Amino acid sequence: MSTHRLDVPQLHHRLDTRRRELGLTWRGVAQQTRLAPATFSRIISGRSLEADALVTLLVWLGLDTGIAALIEPxxxxxxxxxxxxxxxxxxxxxxxxxxxxxxxx
Incomplete structure (x- = not known):
């Protein structure tokens, strides 16, 4: 069992804040990040997501500095x-x- 869990509601809050700052819809965020709209439905409903999608969202939010060495485009x-x-x-x-x-x- 993992010792850490993703705080999906907190991720949703941060994504929603950034989305609103940019004046985007969730579909607009999906287009910018090249993630499926279903990814955002999962987050909004509090479900977890794939690691690659999480990394993409962390980069989009600018929260990737601590893990930059582990990320490749x-x-x-x-x-x-x-x-x-x-x-x-x-x-x-x-x-x-x-x-x-x-x-x-």
């Missing part, structure tokens, strides 16, 4: 040949598993 998203959705490639350049692959694989 992602490559260009790759389109899935089956469903056309874009996904960040794995470090080895291969496609990440996602629902359309699970359904066909």
């Amino acid at each position: 992602g490559g260009e998203p790759l389109p899935c040949p089956d469903c056309g959705r874009s996904f960040q490639p794995k470090r080895d350049g291969s496609m990440r598993a996602h629902p359309c692959k699970a359904a066909t694989g």
